[in-house]
Amino acid sequence: MSKLRILAALTVSTSLLVSGCTSSDEPSAVEPTTTTPSSGSIRTDDVQAALDAMVDAGSVAAVAQVRDGEDSWSGAAGLVERDGTEAASAENPVRIASVTKAMVAAVVLQLVDEGKLELDQQVDELRPGLLPRPVTVRQLLDHTSGVPDYLTGFDTADQIAARANDSVKDDELIAQALAMPWTTEPGSEFVYSNTNYAILGRIIAEQDGKSIGQSLQDRIFDPLEMTDSTYPTDSTLDADALHGYVVENGNYTDVTEYDASIWSSGAAVVSTVADMNTFFRGLFDGTLIPQNLIDEMQVVNPTGYGLGLLLAIDACNPGSGELVFGNRGNGFGYSTLAFASPDGERQVALSWTSTAPDPATDPLFQYANAALIAGLTSTCPA
Template identity: 80%
Template sequence: MSKLRVLAALTVSTSLLVSGCTSSDEPSAVETTTTTPPSGTIRTDDVQAALDALVDAGSVAAVAQVRDGEDSWSGAAGSVERGGTEPASADDPVRIASVTKAMVAAVVLQLVDEGKVQLDQPVDEMLPGLLPKPVTVRQLLDHTSGIPDYLVGFDSAEQIAARANDAVTDDELIAQALAMPWTSEPGQGFSYSNTNYVLLGKIAADLDGQSVGQSLQDRIFDPLQMTDTTYPTDAVIADDALHGYVLENGTYTDVTEYDASVWSSGAAVISTVADVNTFFRGLFDGTLLPQNLVDEMQVVSPSGYGLGLLLGGDACNPGSGELVFGNRGNGFGYRTFQFSSPDGERQVSLAWTTAAPNPAADPLEQPATEALIAGLASTCPA
């Protein structure tokens, strides 16, 4: 199957949205930091400037790691917590939200490689009687199942904060989704739904004989030595994690401690920008999967989504049809971008710690996209 050469919208206006992003009680200024010096041919000045601009636009912190082959650079701007004096570091953990989906997809594809499941196998064969319509594993992976998204009712900072301690089961999340109208018949259209990956987590757990979190640890985190990456099932987060904030009407609400069960296998992972890059390199260079399955993941629909992956246009060759692959995470108080060249050699991983309740109307989206583009462009051949 050939890849559809679809370019995602990675270009934005050059003007950064800097107004209306801070409240009247300004936090103490913190010097920006660079955690590692530039190496090799990576051109880092524009990347650091973009991280600084993202903080100037209202994010409490912004961190990134860029890799080009064996060369790498890590940078940070802002502070660990709002009003604090400890500068942020690219080594600090963050909630990576839906970048988790690529990791869960890799587990499922490993199970495919082992002959335990097939991409076009009906879900009903593994979870009998759970779904009222015929859905396949592939349709869960690429969001064409039509299953509703359970993640509703988080439309304001107040609503988000009010549910920080709510513990829910996967079965409850699925039941909530199935009580809603389906977005389409299975296979008839793209509709992003976190429920798809909760179901994939259940399938993986059944086939692997252990929790999806343990499968991630055994199959992904340990083999790649992702020592700063965890799959939490409660509100616990490392003491050195960057704090996450919901920004609404100039007010910052700290949502760092949040019960991860609401994210489940669609978005629960905590990691660092370096570990996220390590994952995607291990995915694309054949360490985790054979090339035929990597190719399968990188086949995308007109929506821009593949199997657990999102594609974008390569900043080095704009308009050429050259692609990068990765994913983006829209979490409560945390946002993440990661994109790599198809072979995993050129990479940028970016995280920032302030987000609007509605990602589609987030004033920090534009400066964050500028930082992503700067990261990709920093690895372009001179």
């Protein structure tokens, strides 16, 4: 699914709320647990109703956290595991997929701030011989490089499940992509490619002298006390993680255990909705990078993608042009939306655990988008 089409789905007001189709084989809903009373003025009834609607529409679980300044609320609906009885909690870890890209972009911007690289520096200066065409760091970050996407050939639930135990190296993924035709000339057009962030991971490792997972731990997770966030190197998740399912023709395939190497630096992180909110607040309030680089990240190209960030119209003032920034993660069995006001004060992070093989045809997205809008609206000034 192109990020432009995702943007079109996100940058709308509550008029998007429409009824959708439900799965013919949906799990039974349970009463949500670990829903915390709002610590302040957040109006949460509509958010919880939206989570319940996602489970009624076929997701095994849906979890969210909403924050407005120091006020917060978290909620959940559904089950940890489809065949189990344990109710889902907002504290359960999930695979956050491409929300990882915002974290990797933050590390790149830290390296820029430290003078170790430049946004408009060519990759060949940093990793000689890695790419056959002149591509800059900025073009990798905003998906205008033209580099093909290695993440192809995952069109059905069977194809996805068949690759669950595959362990691959970043250089293999990059080589696989470079064997394909380039999508565009570098800098000419936006074309989303996970390979861009696999390459950025290699650049970070070269400049930081450690693996991308260790860089994220040292530069992002530890300073922000994101204790529930990891960059896994194998297929296992913590025992309390929500299970993820690929849904096709009413059949649910459990893909919880999946070798993380296929996601590389663009999508491998496991986290919680609370930690994602903590990250975007720390990113936008100046804790991680200075304001001039925050501004660089939040300058978006015509398709609505910045440096590791998507934009959406703020639901509080849909006609004003005010924006929120964050990202969307489309993983196998897991999807995520996490957005914040430009200063990081108002935030919504949402994850759900049942996905279609093709995100473009996933019937749950309209319900997730409604939950995102409900979360943003719940923090609107009275």
